[in-house]
Amino acid sequence: MKKVMVTLAVTMCAASLFYGYTNIYAKDSLKIEQEYEIYAKNEVQKKLSETYDDAIKTFKINQSDYTYYSLHETDYGLGKDESTTLFMIIFNDVLKKQKQGDFEPGLFLKKDLSEVVLSPHGRQ
Numbered sequence: 597m598k599k600v601m602v603t604l605a606v607t608m609c610a611a612s613l614f615y616g617y618t619n620i621y622a623k624d625s626l627k628i629e630q631e632y633e634i635y636a637k638n639e640v641q642k643k644l645s646e647t648y649d650d651a652i653k654t655f656k657i658n659q660s661d662y663t664y665y666s667l668h669e670t671d672y673g674l675g676k677d678e679s680t681t682l683f684m685i686i687f688n689d690v691l692k693k694q695k696q697g698d699f700e701p702g703l704f705l706k707k708d709l710s711e712v713v714l715s716p717h718g719r720q
Contacts, residue, residue, distance in 0.1 A: 647699060651715035657704055662713070665703040667691070672705055686714060 652659065665672050667686065672679045682703075690701055704713040 644699065648702060648715075651702060651704075651713075655704070655713050655715060657713060661708075662704040662706050665705060667700055667703060672703065674705075674709070682712070690714060 648664075651657070663673060667683065670676075670679065672682060674682065686701070686703070694700075702715045704715065706712070
């Protein structure tokens with residue numbers, strides 16, 4: 597009986613150590629995953645900001661004359677029908693040709709509606 601109790605105690609001790617180890621490993625793994633997610637979001641945001649600034653310089657856009665829109669927006673300040681038409685033009689001419697990993701273009705719409713600049717870059 598003493599042998600069975602010792603074996604049972606050793607087994608329980610080993611099981612609790614294993615459980616503790618896997619808990620610690622899971623917490624560390626989750627922490628690493630969360631830190632990487634933050635890092636990735638920051639790096640993407642940094643790259644998008646760089647490309648946005650590059651588009652401003654390349655196309656000589658005066659920011660006070662233009663409004664920037666993400667293509668995820670549904671209204672570009674034109675009204676529903678006009679915004680949908682503009683999006684469809686962009687979709688058919690540009691977005692269909694994009695490849696995985698390409699940045700989504702940014703839309704610069706002149707405030708007097710006289711000009712639209714679709715940059716090959718985007719910003720979140």
